[in-house]
Amino acid sequence: MRFDVLTLFPEIFSSYLGQSLLAKAIEGELVKVYPHDMRKWANDKHNRVDDRPFGGGAGMVIRAEPVVECVEAVRQEGSQPGRLIMLTPQGRRLDQPLVEELSLEPRLLLLCGRYEGFDQRVSDLLQPEEISIGDYVLNGGEVAAMAIIDAVIRLIPGVLGDETSSVDDSFSSGNRLLEFPHYTRPRVYRGLAAPDVLLSGDHAQIAAWRKQQSIERTTRRRADLLDRNAESKDE
Ligand SMILES: N#Cc1c(-c2ccc3cc[nH]c3c2)n[nH]c1N
Numbered sequence: 001m002r003f004d005v006l007t008l009f010p011e012i013f014s015s016y017l018g019q020s021l022l023a024k025a026i027e028g029e030l031v032k033v034y035p036h037d038m039r040k041w042a043n044d045k046h047n048r049v050d051d052r053p054f055g056g057g058a059g060m061v062i063r064a065e066p067v068v069e070c071v072e073a074v075r076q077e078g079s080q081p082g083r084l085i086m087l088t089p090q091g092r093r094l095d096q097p098l099v100e101e102l103s104l105e106p107r108l109l110l111l112c113g114r115y116e117g118f119d120q121r122v123s124d125l126l127q128p129e130e131i132s133i134g135d136y137v138l139n140g141g142e143v144a145a146m147a148i149i150d151a152v153i154r155l156i157p158g159v160l161g162d163e164t165s166s167v168d169d170s171f172s173s174g175n176r177l178l179e180f181p182h183y184t185r186p187r188v189y190r191g192l193a194a195p196d197v198l199l200s201g202d203h204a205q206i207a208a209w210r211k212q213q214s215i216e217r218t219t220r221r222r223a224d225l226l227d228r229n230a231e232s233k234d235e
Pocket of ligand 1: 087088089112113114115116117131132133134135137138139140141
């Protein structure tokens with residue numbers, strides 16, 4: 001799977017690309033991530049990538065020309081145009097079903113804004129899909145792009161080792177329960193002991209305990225997910 005990230009701050013992705021899971025996926029040629037600096041396409045006489053908004057108001061707007069030309073050029077680099085996604089607070093909320101859908105794409109182009117956002121002609125000409133990672137305001141689309149890459153690569157076959165699977169993750173398709181609590185050595189830490197059932201070797205009992213813990217935790221913290229669980233079972 002190929003990700004092209006179009007941004008004004010490609011350096012943000014340098015250390016992110018080195019994080020272990022992604023680095024292994026890149027090393028294993030399961031994933032490729034290409035940051036692109038949109039400033040390279042700011043070729044007007046002032047080499048400006050942004051400008052003041054028509055109609056006045058605070059902040060700056062990213063000019064359409066460098067963005068449209070960057071997208072067109074980057075698309076030429078690959079064997080297929082890819083699914084173009086603009087990160088924006090106004091977009092469709094990212095959830096696990098959408099992550100699963102995106103993980104089936106061979107190529108994603110992630111368009112990261114800054115300042116007050118993009119000139120509207122970027123959307124008019126490129127018709128990007130708009131996605132938001134949540135109802136809070138970030139300073140740009142880069143963190144959202146990393147969230148999408150991070151969530152998607154977990155679902156690409158071979159990225160997670162054999163010992164780890166995304167199947168039982170909270171929110172994976174059909175699974176709307178929060179994870180159960182985890183414990184590891186030492187058995188007792190500062191007077192707090194790991195539950196005996198986890199050391200019993202009785203896998204049926206362990207599975208039952210974990211399921212109960214997930215249900216209790218979800219009921220306490222995210223009862224809304226239980227409603228969605230019920231709805232999806234009715235479908
Ligand atoms: N996705 C997303 C976002 C953003 C976002 C995205 C792009 C820009 C460009 C300037 N400010 C931005 C905020 N805020 N909150 C989200 N969930």
